[in-house]
Amino acid sequence: MLLSPLTFSYAKGTVDPSGGRDLWLSLEQRIQFMKWSDILSGLGLIFFGWRSLTPNRPISLWICCFIGIWLSIAPVLFWSPTAAGYLNNTLIGMLVISLTILIPGMPNMIMYMKMGSEIPPGWSYNPSSWPxxxxxxxxxxxxWGVSRYLGAFQLGYIDHAWDPFFGEGTRQVLNSKMSHSLFISDGAMGALAYTFEFLMGFMGSPSRWRTMPWMVAVFGILVIPLGLVHIFLVISQPVMVGAWCTFCLLAAAIMLPMIPLEADEVVAMFQHMKQAKKRGDNLWEVFWKGGKPFEMNKDERSPTLMQFPQMPGKVYKASIWGMSFPWTLTVSTLIGLALMFAPGLLGFDIQATPSDIFHLSGALIVVVSVICMGEVLRFGRYLNILLGLVVAVGPWLVNSENLMLNIIGTLAGLLVAALAMPRGPKTENYGFWDKYVK
Structure with a gap:
């Protein structure tokens, strides 16, 4: 990193962001900020890396880790003027994080990890297992791959954003006022978030719901609330911009199942914290150091990842324990998809208010239905009742002249509302959370 500004001249072959976006930094500032960020980060890695060669210096290792995090953020924040700077910073940033806290393990974390249960008390599976x-x-x-492509276009490293279905839709969305309202590239920001989610997936032992509550909480924040914000920004595109973006939809479709897949681990961590509070433990210490276990058990149900080549089906099934797919939610998902694209397919004005109701409500029905396939979030399906009624009544209230569209909305909306009533199967046990799976 120290030699990067000499190896890759950030002042030669510079590019401007797509769509004539106004940046918060001038070109000269972008060049200088990237150069000094690399130099100072390189010096920091040399010094604290040298200090961390001596055992039991976790602070130096964590400082190196945060330098790696900064290197991942800097080219996005400073709108790296060259693709070489972006590539160099993001790849070295990931390597630094991996070499400080992933491959060797968390610094001194073994001192805090108490031996105990691998499966949460009252649960039928381990939500932190490797599968x-x-x-x-x-x-x-x-x-990460999809978002990196979108970010590369917005940052100006590639000249064209290909869209297989919506023609110029991707360019319209990525260069829209909604996108330009952010001071950084939303595509590159998505790639940054996926980078941290990818790396955090490797962090901790198969008991991390108990031994590392802080890490599960941070991972849960990245996936659930920030994931929902990402999804809502994507589904608002036809209303705010008047166009769809295939790769934006693909990125949202990738994020959507991650929410129910991660929710059970967050619930298990929350259960451990609640039990620790009831026992009178110091919650601050439990949050950062895990605390004492409540049971001693082994996870004898989860297959190992080494079995994947021989038994891919078994490992895949273990990876989606905690999710079930009731026919009611599956049908609601299909109806939601149909509502999203119905105005365009039927030849109606996709920028009219009734079409906006179809776009937004249909997308939200899909989001709610897929998320509630996670059994710990199954109670959220009742939101589909409200969304169904909006689709059934909304087009009539805005004085739509498209009678056929109104009738389609009424039938589809009432059907979605009715399908939200049954709970569907409950295939696993979730300790104290069982009473909320209803």
Whole structure:
């Protein structure tokens, strides 16, 4: 990193972001900020890397880790003027994080990890097992690839954003006022978030719901609330921009199943914290150091990832324990998809208010239905009742002249509302959370 500004001149072959976007930094500032960021980061890695060669210096290792995080953020924040700077920073940033806290393990974390249960008390499976995390890692990597492509266009490293279905839709979305309202590239920001999700999938032992509550909480924040924000921004595109973006939809589709897949681990962590509070433990210490276990058990149900080549089906099934697919939610998902694209397919004005109701409500029905396939979030399906009524009544209230569209909305909306009533199967046990699976 120290030699990067000499190896890759950030002042030669510079590019401007797509769509004539106004940046918060001038070109000269972008060049200088990237140069000094690399130099200072390189010096920091040399010094604290040297200090960390001596055992039991976790602070130096964590500082190196945060330098790696900064290197991943800097080219996005400073709108790296060259693709070489972006590539160099993001790849070295990931390597630094991996070499400080992933490959060697968390610094001194073994001192805090108490021996105990691998399966949460009252649960029928381990939500932190490697099969459960494997699918999250794969999804995060796929999302990283898609978002990196979108970010490369916005940052100006490529001249064209290909869209197989909506023609110029991707360019319209990525260069829209909604996108330009952010001071950084939303595509590159998505790639940054997926980078951290991918790396955090490897962090911790198969008991991390108990031994590392802080890490599960951070991972849950990245996946659930920030994932929902990402999805809502994507589904608002036809309303705010008047166009669809295939790869934006693909990124949202990758993020969507990650939410129910991660929710069970967050619930298990929350259960451990609640039990620790009831026992009178110091919650601050439990949050950062895990605390004492409540049971002693072994996870004898989860297959190992080494079995994947011989038994891919078994490992895949273990990766989606905690999710079930009731026919009611499956049909609601299909109806939601149909509502999203119905105005365009039927030849109606996709920028009219009734079409906006179809776009937004249909997308939200899909989001709610897929998320509630996670059994710990099954109670959220009742939101589909409200969304169904909006689709059934909304087009009539805005004085739509498209009678056929109104009738389609009424039938589809009432059907979605009715399908939200049955709970569907409950295939696993979730300790104290069982009473909320209803």
């Amino acid at each position: 459960q995390r494997w699918i999250m890692i794969v999804l995060a990597f796929a999302g």
